[in-house]
Amino acid sequence: LVNPRIVQRSPESKMKVWTEECLVLPPGFQAALLQDVETMVEYKLLGRWSNDDHHPIQEGNDVPGMTRSIALSREFACCPSMEFKL
Numbered sequence: 001l002v003n004p005r006i007v008q009r010s011p012e013s014k015m016k017v018w019t020e021e022c023l024v025l026p027p028g029f030q031a032a033l034l035q036d037v038e039t040m041v042e043y044k045l046l047g048r049w050s051n052d053d054h055h056p057i058q059e060g061n062d063v064p065g066m067t068r069s070i071a072l073s074r075e076f077a078c079c080p081s082m083e084f085k086l
Helices: 076-083
Strands: 001-009 016-021 030-035 038-042 067-073
Touching: 001 076, 030 076, 038 076, 067 076
Parallel strands: none
Antiparallel strands: 001 038, 016 030, 038 067
16 A cells, blocks of 8 residues: 555444554553554555656556555454554
């Protein structure tokens, strides 16, 4: 995903409590966190470039630089919120 951005998250009332451990904290330390069960992420298409590197190659309806979105749920939904913030 190029330039990902969370555009929609679960309402707090639907979030799930996850127990997490972190490698940088003392062994055995656990924290209870609220995590999303659904997220919507927007991102840009990277695309491929022509052999002369002067113009992008259009593949079907996908144009490099075009904004796309993806809906994530369950375990996949909490990943973006851990990697980048709203």
